[in-house]
Amino acid sequence: MRFVDEYRDPAAARLALADIEAVSARLVGPERPVLKFMEVCGGHTHTIYKHGIENVLPPTVELVHGPGCPVCVIPMGRVDDAIAVATTPGVIFTSFGDMMRVPGSGSNLLEAKAQGADVRMVYSPLDALRIATEHPEAQVVFFAVGFETTAPSTAVTLMKARARGIENFSVFCNHVTIVPPLKAILESPDLRLDGFLGPGHVSTVIGNHPYRFVPGVYAKPLVTAGFEPLDILSAIVMLCRQLDEGRCEVENQYTRAVPEEGNTRALAILAEVFELRPHFEWRGLGFISQSALKLGPAYAAFDAEERFSIPGVRVADPKACQCGEVLKGVIKPWECKVFGTACTPETPIGTCMVSSEGACAAYYNYGRFTRHQTVPVELSGARS
C-alpha cells in the first residue's frame, strides 16, 4: 500500500532501533535500569502489538500503555445507561462495534440486541443520522464515545441534524478530552515514567500546544507520534535524544498530520456544539473534573440524556479488576489478578480487555507469548 508501506520498512526500522539502543544505553544505569515511556493513545498500543514492536526494542526501553482507549475508559454505569436507552420501546440504538461487547453491570449491548433491542452497529455518526431519516417513526440514538478525534464528527452530525430539523435523532454523549486524564496520571504518586508518546490522532484536532504543561510542570518530555511502526520508533528515538541532550520539551514526530495549532475549524465546531461537563467518571481513574463533553445549550434538544430517562446509577468497578492500575501504567496487563483467566476477550471483566486498543486485549491477542522467546523468519525457497 502506498503511503503506508514506507512507514513499515524493516531496513529503516533497523536503523531506528540501532539509534534507540545506542542512546538508551547511555541513559540507563543502576538508578534507572530501563527507560519507561507511556504511549497515551490506544491506537499506538494497537500498532505496537500488531507489528510486534515490543519484541524488537532493546531491553533498555519499555513501553507503558496509557489511558487513551476511548472504549476502555467508559465506566460500567454509563454502559448500563446506554442499555437502558437501547431497550426503551421505539428506540433504534446505534453504536460503534467496539462498544457492543463492553460489559455493563448486568449485560452488554450485544446481549440486549439478542433479547430484542434494536441495536445497530454503525461506522460513523452520519450513518446513525441516515437511519433517523429512514425511520421517522423511531427514536434514533447515537452512542458517542471517543476523544477529540471523533468528537468533531459527532458535532458535524449534530449540526446537520439541527439544520435539517431531524427531530427523532439524539446523541448519548460520552466524548472525553485527553489533557485532564494525562494530568491525573502525572499527579499519580506511584508513577515512574521517563516520557510520553503523545496521541497523534487527538493532536490533529487539538494541536501540540495543550501538552506544554507536561514538560513545563511535570518535567517530562512528550513527542507526538504517528501510528505506523516507524512513527513509533522515530518518536522513541526523539524521546531518547531529548533525555540524552538534557532537553525536555514537546516535539512533533507526526508533522505530516499534526499542525502545531491543531485544526482550528474542528475546534470551532467543538466549541459551538459541546460544553465541558463539570466532572466525568473514568473507568479505573475515578472522577476527573472537566474531562468530558456534553451537548451545549444550542443542542440540548438532541441530548439523549435530556430526552430519555437515564438511570445514571454509578456502578463500582468489579473488585478483581485492575483496569485502573493498567491504565495508569502501574502494572502490566499480565500482572492483573484476573488477566487471561477470569478476564479474557470473550468474557471481559474490565474494558481494557474489550477493545482491540485496550492494553489487556492487545497483550492477550498479540503479545501473549514469552518476550525472550524469539522466532526467526526462515521459509523455504518455494516462496517467490
Added chain:
Amino acid sequence: MTAAERPGDGAAAGGGAPPDLEEALEGRAGLEREDAVLDRIERWRRHRPKLREDFVNSAHGAGGKASAALIDAVFLEAFRNPTLEAMADGAVLPLPSGDRLAFSTDSFVVKPLRFPGGSIGHLAIHGTVNDLAMMGAVPQWLSTGFIIEDGFPVAELRDIVADMHDAADAAGVTVVTGDTKVVNKGAADGVYINTAGIGLVPAGVDLRPATVRPGDKVLVSGHVGDHGVSVMLARGDLALEAEIPSDTAPLNRLVADLLAAAPHTRFLRDPTRGGLATVCNELARDAEVAVVLDEAAIPVRNVVNGACEILGIDPYYVANEGKLVAVVPAGEADAALTAMRATPVGADAAVIGEIRADPPRIVILNTRFGGNRIVDMLVGDPLPRIC
C-alpha cells in the same frame, strides 16, 4: 493467588542483596512471573470454551470461540458420536464396500443476495463443493433447501437458481434433491439456502490434523480476504467507493491437482468464515503444533488491505469463498506450489509459513516489520452475514 504472592518471588526480591543485584534479580523474577502467568493462561485456554449466554447472539454465528462454545454445549452434547466429534468440514463415512463417503452441509444467509463476482446461488454450490473437497473427496451429488420470504420476486429466485445451475455445472456436480418452504414476511430476509453434498474419498488420501509434523509447509491458494470485503462493500453501508469481486469458486479441481502433485498432503481447509487466522488456529489446536506465518509472504490485495485498514479489521480474519490452506511435507512444497499455480483459482498461491513444535497450539506471525505477534482465535464478528 496473585503472581506477587507466590512464595518463590518474595525470596528472590527480598534477600537483602545489594541494590543493583536486587534490580537484576527483580528483573529475572519479573520474566519468570510473566512465564508463570502465561502458563496459567495456556492451561486455562485448553479448557473447551463454555457457553455462558442465555440467548444466542451474533457472535455465536461468527465461527470463533463463541460458535465453538455453542456447538459444544448444544449440538455436540445432544448428538455426540465419534464422527461428529472430529469437528471437520464434514463427515467421512466408511461404506461396506470399503470406499469412504464424504458428507457435508452448509447454509447461506448472505446479505446482499448479489455482490460483485457472485450471488448467494454461487456460494451455496461452492460452499458445499469446497467443504467436500477439503476432506479430499470428489464432490458428486448435492441437495438444496430453500427458505423463502413471502413476497420474494420469482424473477430474482430464477436468477439465483440459474447461478446455482451454472456453478454446479462448472464444478461437475449434480443437484439431485431439494425442498422449498415459504415463511411470513419478516421471518426471513429474502431467501436462505441450505445445501448438502456427498462425494467419494479416493483411496490413500489421509487428511487429518494429526498427520501434521513440525517442518511441514503451510500454503494458501491465493489472495485472502476478497470475499468478506466484497460483500461488506456491496452492502453499501461503509461509504467506501471501491468494488472488489468476491473470490467465490469451486476448489475441487485444484484439490485433485494438488493431491496428485503432493500425495502426502496432510491437511486442507477452506478459510471461509473467520478467515485464514481461524483455520491456522484450528490447525494449531488440533495438531498441537505452532503455526508460524510470514506476513510478507501472505498474499493480500492492496484494495483489500486498504479497506481493512480503514475498517480497523485484520484481513486474516476475513472470509474467503474460493481459497484453501494446505499443509504439505517440506519435500513436496515446491511441487504443491507449482500444481496450485497451474490452475486458474490457484494462480497466486504462496508458501506462507511452516509448522513448528513450539509453542504448541499457537499461531505466530513474523511481521514484515521484523517483530512477531500472536494471531489468536477471533472473538465476535467483524463482518456479519457474509456467507
